[in-house]
Amino acid sequence: GWGNGDAFHMIESSGSSSDTSFTVAVQGCSHGELDSIYDALEAYRVGKLSNSDDPNNQSASIDVLLCCGDVQTLRNTDDFHSLNVPQKYKRIGDFHAYYSGQKVAPILTIMIGGNHEASNYLQELHYGGWVAPNIYYLGAAGVINVCKKTSSSGVSSLRIGGVSGIYSSHHYKLGRFEVPPYGQSELRSVYHTREVEVKRLEALASMNERPIDVFISHDWPRGIYHYGNVNQLLKKKPFFQKEVQDNSLGSPSNEQLLHLLKPRYWFSAHLHVKFSAEIRHRSDEGPQNDFEDATKRSASICGDDAAKEPNAEESATTEFHGMESNDGNCPDSNPNIQSLTDQMTRFLSLDKCLPKRRHIQILHVEPSLTTQISTEDQSAEVENGAWLEYDLQWLSVLSRTHEWTQRTRSPVNLTNANVSVTKEQIHHLEASLKANSKERSVAVPRNFSMTVRPYDSTSPRHSDNAPSQIGNPQTDEFLSMLGLSHRITVPYNSDSTRDESNVKSKQSLPTSLRPSQVSANKQRAVNDENEIDLDDDDEADVPKAASENLVDPCEIEIESEEDDDGDDVVCFVPKKP
Numbered sequence: 308g309w310g311n312g313d314a315f316h317m318i319e320s321s322g323s324s325s326d327t328s329f330t331v332a333v334q335g336c337s338h339g340e341l342d343s344i345y346d347a348l349e350a351y352r353v354g355k356l357s358n359s360d361d362p363n364n365q366s367a368s369i370d371v372l373l374c375c376g377d378v379q380t381l382r383n384t385d386d387f388h389s390l391n392v393p394q395k396y397k398r399i400g401d402f403h404a405y406y407s408g409q410k411v412a413p414i415l416t417i418m419i420g421g422n423h424e425a426s427n428y429l430q431e432l433h434y435g436g437w438v439a440p441n442i443y444y445l446g447a448a449g450v451i452n453v454c455k456k457t458s459s460s461g462v463s464s465l466r467i468g469g470v471s472g473i474y475s476s477h478h479y480k481l482g483r484f485e486v487p488p489y490g491q492s493e494l495r496s497v498y499h500t501r502e503v504e505v506k507r508l509e510a511l512a513s514m515n516e517r518p519i520d521v522f523i524s525h526d527w528p529r530g531i532y533h534y535g536n537v538n539q540l541l542k543k544k545p546f547f548q549k550e551v552q553d554n555s556l557g558s559p560s561n562e563q564l565l566h567l568l569k570p571r572y573w574f575s576a577h578l579h580v581k582f583s584a585e586i587r588h589r590s591d592e593g594p595q596n597d598f599e600d601a602t603k604r605s606a607s608i609c610g611d612d613a614a615k616e617p618n619a620e621e622s623a624t625t626e627f628h629g630m631e632s633n634d635g636n637c638p639d640s641n642p643n644i645q646s647l648t649d650q651m652t653r654f655l656s657l658d659k660c661l662p663k664r665r666h667i668q669i670l671h672v673e674p675s676l677t678t679q680i681s682t683e684d685q686s687a688e689v690e691n692g693a694w695l696e697y698d699l700q701w702l703s704v705l706s707r708t709h710e711w712t713q714r715t716r717s718p719v720n721l722t723n724a725n726v727s728v729t730k731e732q733i734h735h736l737e738a739s740l741k742a743n744s745k746e747r748s749v750a751v752p753r754n755f756s757m758t759v760r761p762y763d764s765t766s767p768r769h770s771d772n773a774p775s776q777i778g779n780p781q782t783d784e785f786l787s788m789l790g791l792s793h794r795i796t797v798p799y800n801s802d803s804t805r806d807e808s809n810v811k812s813k814q815s816l817p818t819s820l821r822p823s824q825v826s827a828n829k830q831r832a833v834n835d836e837n838e839i840d841l842d843d844d845d846e847a848d849v850p851k852a853a854s855e856n857l858v859d860p861c862e863i864e865i866e867s868e869e870d871d872d873g874d875d876v877v878c879f880v881p882k883k884p
Contacts, residue, residue: 322671335657339400376421376525388773407761420471448504482715488773529557535584
């Protein structure tokens, strides 16, 4: 990690906090650098407190961290067999210390998967679960509610959805046929997004209930660049120009979700560049008309005038403005900026975790739901910090579409893909959860379990044999809760875990979370080992397009950039002990 006194963190923040709002930190590609990310956020918190007269300044405390993929949840060196990077870039990273309990994430963290992950571990938790204490994986796709108490005896609830992986037309319609140990082809296809997950998320749009507040993905939605400052994007990444012109940069399935779910915020990573956009959905005419207007504007920018600066009108409508204030209106005085409504999505993609790169954004977000603490919760112990609750609509969709989850290399039959879930079915599910739960019925249990031996730096052995598929107790409990069977996952069997004597059978999240103890003397290598040059990928079947959408958008080579986008940046320098 590079979290030390000699490096500074460029953290941008926007909006103002309120009693009901959430302070959300968003991280681009993590690439195994959890120590650096948590250190940067701690430096931000300390800096905010030192500049405030209020020692209890709530805006300094971060409620939740959202990681937009490539977290690289490597538990030990055996997981290298399931990580798709060239051999020389395989490094253990920081995650294993959080997995083993040596460190505990100081902030509730929610992540989705990217295209550089320990895919065998994420497959254990296909429906979501704790990859480490206080670090929650949304699964191949998922929706969860982040909750916290307000000072007025209420509960604020932020609805967060996400989809893991990247798009590939070759595997999109297929089942989840990959089983570790992976062959070279499966090592890539295992992280490709499937239509099954997308159709499940689409089903939420037809329910006309509570909106998605925040959506996270690794891949960009295709066409999102047409709603932002394409000129500036191409100035930073000129090799994107052809794909922008033919509208092939990004994921078409994410584009579809964007216009159906209409989340208030959408955060992504993958392309190692900060880029923002604003989508105004037209409920009366559909998004395609707005898209066509934006496409025409972008087409002219992608032509001979690609190097020119945007005009004033373009600048007024494409920058990432401050988050909404308490009344739902943007605090900007610019008359061209509309209020943030359910017909508007703010998109932001962030860079990867490196010094002086724009990889973290902090926002104050008002939730779509605030309720009074129920009589049930008043009698139970309600957590002081943020906690997670299941989303009943999402659980209902999962239950009704469980047959879609198939281990097959053939396309999954989705002829009856129109999923309908009634309020009565949701109430029935909630009653069932209450009857079988000792705690609050919809609270996500703190049931993290280690399933393999964690990395030990004193004896860092590495096996030449890739591990086989194993189960996870969290997945067993989740399926049992819904009355579902294993279809692509397997039941956990502790006897199948190698070196079981060195694995704790179960490690629950501690009640009191301590900050990560990160060595101030750790130095990051001069060369960036997380920067995967396309030239390192010597497989002949991989096209060399900038994003490599069709087969495997391997990491893009990112040159050192000047920060010239005019955003306000707050730099926090951690004090040396």
